[in-house]
Structure formats: C-alpha cells, structure tokens
Amino acid sequence: MADKRDYYEVLGVGKSATDADIKKAYRKLAKQYHPDMNPGDESAEHKFKEATEAYEVLSDSSKRSKYDQFGHAAFSNGGGGGAGGFDFSDVGDIFGDIFGDFFGGGGGRRRNANAPTKGASLKTSVTLNFKEAVFGVEKEIDMVISETCEECSGTGAKKGTTPETCPHCKGSGQVRYNQQTMFGNITSVKTCNNCGGTGKVIKDKCTSCRGTGYVRKRKKIAVDIPAGIDNGQSIRLSGKGEPGTNGGPRGDLLVTVYVKPHEFFERQGVDIYYTLPISFAQAALGAELEVPTLDGNVKYEIKDGTQTHTRFRLKGKGVPHIRNSKIRGDQYVTVVVDVPKKLNEKQKELLKEFSATFGEQVKDFKDGKKKKWYDKVMDAFD
Template identity: 50%
Template sequence: MAEKRDYYEVLGIQKGATEDEIKKAFRKKARENHPDLHPDDPSYVEKFQEINEANEVLSDPEKRAKYDQFGHAGVDPNYGGADGFSGMGGFGDMGDILESIFGGFGGFGGGASRSNANAPRRGSDIQESVTINFMDACNGKKQDVKLFRMAVCESCHGTGADAGTTADICPDCQGRGSIKTTQRTPFGAISSTKPCPHCGGKGKIVKNPCAKCRGVGRVRVQKTVTVDIPAGIDDGQTIRLSGQGDCGINGGPAGDLLLNITVRNHPIFTREGYDIHCDIPVTYLDAVLGADITVPTIDGDVRYNIAEGTQNGTVFRLKGKGVKKVNRPERGNQYVKIYVEVPKNLTKKQKDLLRAFESSLTEKNYAKRQSFFEKLKEKFDF
C-alpha cells in the first residue's frame, strides 16, 4: 500500500491555511486535475480522488484538528502506515499495542475492524460546483448537475475478477489484509499491524482481473443528478446530497455529493443575509414635493409614497420583501435607500428660475442647516 501524501501538500497550502484558502486551493487543484481534462492518463483518476480526500478532511474543523494532531491515523482507522509515535508502530497500531497488553480486550482501538480487509467501507464524498442566478437563489430551482463518480463495475459486480472466476484468499494474510509483526523495544515486545505487502491490504489476490475495471471492482461513470436548490440559498453555501457520492467498497454505503453554490451578482439588488438592499434615484422635485415611486422587488414592482421633503440617503423598509429563509416560511426585509439626483447641464433660464426660487426661501425651509449653524454659534460664540 502506497504511503499517503500529506493533505496540505496535496492541496498545495500551508498548515495554518484559512477555510477560504482551503476552499480556493481545492477548487484550483480539482479543475487542474479533473480526469475529463486528461482522458489518456488514468493516473488522474487517483489524483482527483486524492484531492477530494484531502479536502474532505481539511474542510471539516473536527477532522482537521485530529489530522493536525495525529496525521492520517487520526482520520482513517484503516491507515496502518502512520508514524506519529516513533518506535511504537504508529498511532494507527495503538489498538494492537493495547491488544497485546490486555489480551485482546475489546474496548480498545478497533483492531478487529482493521484486520478485516473485506469489511464494508463507505464510499468517498465528491464535490461539484454550480453557478446560479441571483433570482434563482431567491426563489429556488431544479438544477441538473453532471458529475463523475465511482460505481460498482457491472461486469464483475464489484468482485474485480473476470467473469467465471473468483478472487483467491491471500495466502500471506489469510484474507485479513494485514500482517502482524513483533518488535522488541525497551518496554518489551510490542505487536504492530501493517498492510499485507502481497495483496496490498485487500486480503484477496485477483489472478484474472476484470477487463472493464482492471480488478478494482469499481469504475468511473458519468451521471446527471437533478438537484432541488432551495429558495434562500446564499453564495458560498453547500448542499449535501446523501448517497450521491462514490459507491462503497465491499457493499458499504455510498458517500455524499457536496454541491458548492456560487450566486451571480444582480445589477440592482445586493443581499445581506436574508435582507435585500437597493438604491432608488428620485428627482429633486419628487424629493421636495413627495411622490409615488416604483420600487423593484424580487417579487415584482411595488408602489411606495415618499414623503414631502425626503432627504438624500433616507432609507425605508419593505417588510417581508426580502429572501425566504431556507426551509422556513419567514422572509427577510427589503431596505430601499433614496438617492436624490441633482440635475446637471442646466440652461441659463433654468438656472435663473432656480435662483429666483432659492431667494423665495427662508431658513425655516432648511431645518438641518438652521440647526447646524445654531450649534456652531453656541460652540464658538459667533
């Protein structure tokens, strides 16, 4: 069994990388190493799986913490090559150490599951990305997603052996997939378990491998999955589809599909949580006299009356006109900011009319300005 590479090395990041850096690195590596881009090189299937495996661990804070402390043995009980405890056979062999001390007491480790190479194992999770429009994120939609996943080989039904033949039990490990070795240390003799070098840890020898899957028992297939994207989904969120990942091994359950959502920007609306924000330009006259204005919402246009003397930057709320909360009946609000557009490119006549209008006004028409100068006078004793 080949030694696993460091997950941080697989994604090309430092150990202290942030969640955002991990996500960006995974997407970059997944795009570069996608098997579709290298159809003539089967090694990219393994590279792609390695990238998915690294991301599955490092993107999960709990798994990442265990990996940072114990390496591969902290997140994979079947891993037998970790050397986190030098001279003691690795953390992954701690169950065997305790077994040798306590005579196989069942409460320690999981050595029994490690010794059974043919036990059912869950398939790997796979990740895909989909980009949707802003309005689709608000209202929800059905989206067809094409993906590649590992499926049970139809020719050999997952055995890896050619039709009419069967796999033989490995004579070295007797089908366990691992062999025990005893090492003498200053603490006494310690038993450790290592993958069987003869069968590569599989417990079986396939003398006549299936031509379609080359003895693996699984093949990579393309599949189209129809996904119900819920109303209210936001940019950067992930939808988990149970059982849509790689098929399991030895009859184990399939992994999950993790669908990463990217939402395109909207030309008018911006979103903060479940609230919608937008700016509405109004004329100088409408702001002065008040007016009924048309306000766009994600449900369509509505009419709103702005009061006489509305100031630039005034914000009003349309209750319940925001985004629906995911899997809940409540909705956010829409906040509309008034932008008073000052007219430009005036003619001489228009300017004269404005000057005449201005001369007819008094300080009472400018409440904020009057208040400002009164405060200024009090402070500096003008």
C-alpha cells in the same frame, strides 16, 4: 534496595477497583511514562516498568487474589512479580489491548480491515444568478464518478472467474507478527500487503475495470438548490460520492454555490438593499412611486420634504430563510435625490425664481450662456 510500592498505590486505584478501573489507570500511566515518549528519561522508564508490573499482577484474577492475601511475598520466588523476577513476556498481550495503535495495531481496539468502509466524498461547484439563489432552483451538474463495472459486476475478476481467498492472511485481511523489544515479545497486527486488506486476491483481472470493480463514467446529477442559499455555502448530497469498500455506503457530494451579483440589489444576510433615485421636486413635494423588488414593482408614497439618504423598509420583501422559506427578510430602500446635469432655459429661470424666494444666490446667466471671463472681471469692479 528500597521496598516495593503497593501495586494499588502504583496504579492509583483502591482495592475495590474493577478490572475496567485497573485497565484505565494503567493505560493513562503507560502512555505518560512510555520510554518512546520519554527517550533517555530513566525515571519515566522506571515508572513505566513499575506500572506494567502492577498491571500484570492486578489484571490477572488469580495473581490479584494471591497479592491481596500475601502481598509481594506471594511472588518472592519469581512467581510473576518481585524485584528482578517480573516476566515481560506477557506485555505484548497487554499492549495489544491498550496500545494497538502505538505498535501498529493489535488487540480488541483495532479496526477490522474487512469492515465496510464509506466511500470518499466528492466536491464540485455551481454558479447561480441572484434570483435563483433567493428563490431556489434545480440545477443539473456533470460529474465523472465511479460506477460498478458491468462486465464483472463489481468483483474485479475476469468474467467466468471469481476472487480467491488470500493465502497470506487466510481471508482476514490482516497478518500478525512478533516484534522483539526491550520490554519483551510484542505481537502486532498489520494490513496484509498481498491483498491490501481485502482478504481476496484476483488472479485474472477484468479488462474493463482492471481489477478495481469500478469504471469512471460521466453522469448528470440533479441538485435541488434551496431558497435563500448564500454565496459560498455548500449543499451535501448523501450517497452521491465515490463507492464504499466491502459493501460500505457511497460517500457524499459537496456542492459549493457561487452567486453572481445583481445590477441593482445588494444582499446582506436575508435583507435586500436598494438605492432609489428621485427628483428634487419629488423629494420636496412628495410622490407615489414604483419601487422595484424581487417580487416585482410595488407602490410606495414618498412624503413631502424627504431628504436624500432617507431609508425606508419594505417588510417581507427580502430573502427567504434557508431553513424556513416561509419567513423572509426585508428590503431597505435608500432615497437619493438625483440632481439634473442639463437644464433648458425655462427650467433654469424657474429654478432662479424659486431660489430667489429663499433669498439664495445662484450663478447668473447671460443670453442662456455662462458669463465670459471678461464680464466676471468687470462685475468685480462694479
């Protein structure tokens, strides 16, 4: 049989390693080579046993001292180590500290079933019009939420009685049991099924809440919507969700905001976009116009010769930043020349005269009406 490897070499630590260093090194190796994670792999199983043997010795100050002085010979008579002499009966304590989750609980890392636990979060939504989202608003929403039962004051027990200590777990909310495995006897901890981990049992339940300690009630909750919120964003209201257990805090309420589109304005981030129709004369000669904004109409001078799709900016007329409402985006206005679809005779003649000054050709009209098909044919032979 091959000689045993040095225990420090097995764990990959130096002889000056602290207890914490040894535990950390073993935890890493044990998780890597555990047989349940490597089924059928004899090499992994051997490394797991080797690491566990090394940890069992080096984690015990007395055994470690003997090992440092005499090496493997300190346990040659079966005194806690050596080939075929390793006792796996202590492995449960080792796993209780390191693999509590793997074996269903145990050790110092497990969560106390009676510890205060935060309540569940609730979700709802609210619909705003465009300006409400831009400038902020307070909304009131209806929610059905759990509240402390007034009949039993939240104990869950019938009036005049009190919950009793669970006889199975003695009030701890957890039960320990031993499990025989290929590595020895392992102690595990699980939530007590008799009391559900509360440590208390209720013999006579409150008729109002049926022993839960809470009743469902419809409640109105005020929601302060900040200026600048956008479609699809959510607001978190701390402590407005479901109640916690064992004195834990209430959960949160998440309110998702949906914004109705505006008839004329379009939002992109903190900027607003608007299309302004103007006449040909206004585009050609220029004009001072009233431009709609979220704050009301503002005057803006259109320069002569303005082309369609020209864009100008109204600084600070956009959406407030949600984190600082004093800072606002801008409004971008796109000018579109609106061509009239119906003109009277005088307007047509004036436009023909105007067009003639540029040498342009336009449709000819006769007696205020479009030429008939026969007239068009005859014109073609002139």
